[in-house]
Amino acid sequence: MMEDNNSHGFHAGQSGLVVRVPEAEPAVRAWRERLDPSARAGVPAHVTVLFPFLDADRIDQDVHDTLGEVFGRHPSFExxxxxxxxxxxxxxxxxxxxxxFRDLTEAVVERWPDTPPYGGKYGDAVPHLTVAQDLDEAAVERAEADLLSRLPVGTRVSAVDxxxxxxxxxxxRASFALR
Incomplete structure (x- = not known):
């Protein structure tokens, strides 16, 4: 999710909107800790709603209130x-x-059009829960076989962080309830 292409660096003030998926942790934790820079930087298993979002110095009470309103219009879901x-x-x-997930992303981008998903690098922002990055094909095959033995995983999504x-x-920084 939250990396830039310069050695997976993060910088102070970056923000993102994510849906945590704690139910996936037993299946993905070991792979993510080794192979996903965002996991090593404190982000739990998640599906990204929007990254990058606004720089932290632009996130004031009005932004918090608006995020609450935007997400509050969307129902929770399985x-x-x-x-x-x-x-x-x-x-x-x-x-x-x-x-x-696509609906949540579109709603935020509609309100903040200067925050396209992934900075506009990719055409269609495909919702996903990243497990591993920068793997060779053999490692991908091993990881995928292990993951498939641990699936399915289900959850109820009721908030965006x-x-x-x-x-x-x-x-x-904050959590916003879906309705």
């Missing part, structure tokens, strides 16, 4: 992770359904 997917160099769990990097780790 999601399952039953299979893996791949992007070049990245292994992830596929959320089903993914439409509610605002996380901010403090220069060392990602920290929870």
């Amino acid at each position: 999601v399952r992770f039953e299979r893996c997917g791949r992007f070049p160099g990245l292994l992830y769990l596929v959320p089903d359904p993914d439409t509610p 605002l996380v901010v990097h403090d220069g060392t780790r990602w920290r929870l």
Whole structure:
């Protein structure tokens, strides 16, 4: 999720909006701790709603209130992770359904159009739970086989979290309830 392409660096003040998936931790924790820079920087298993979001110095009470209103218009929902997917160099769990995540992302971008997903680098922001990055094909095969033996995982999504990097780790700044 939350890396830039310069050696997976993070910088103080970066923020993102994520849905934590604690139910996935037993299946993905070992892989993420070794192979996902965001895990090593304090981000739990999650599906990104929007990264990057606003710089922390732009997030005031009005932004908090507006995020609460935006997310409060969306119903909570059930999601399952039953299979893996791949992007070049990245292994992830596929959320089903993914439409509610897409709806959340679209709602935030509609309100803050200067915050396209992943800075506009990719055309379609595909909802996913990153497990591993920068793997060779053999490692991807091993990780995927292990993950498939641990799936499915299901959860109820009832909130979106605002996380901010403090220069060392990602920290929870606020949580916004879905209706």
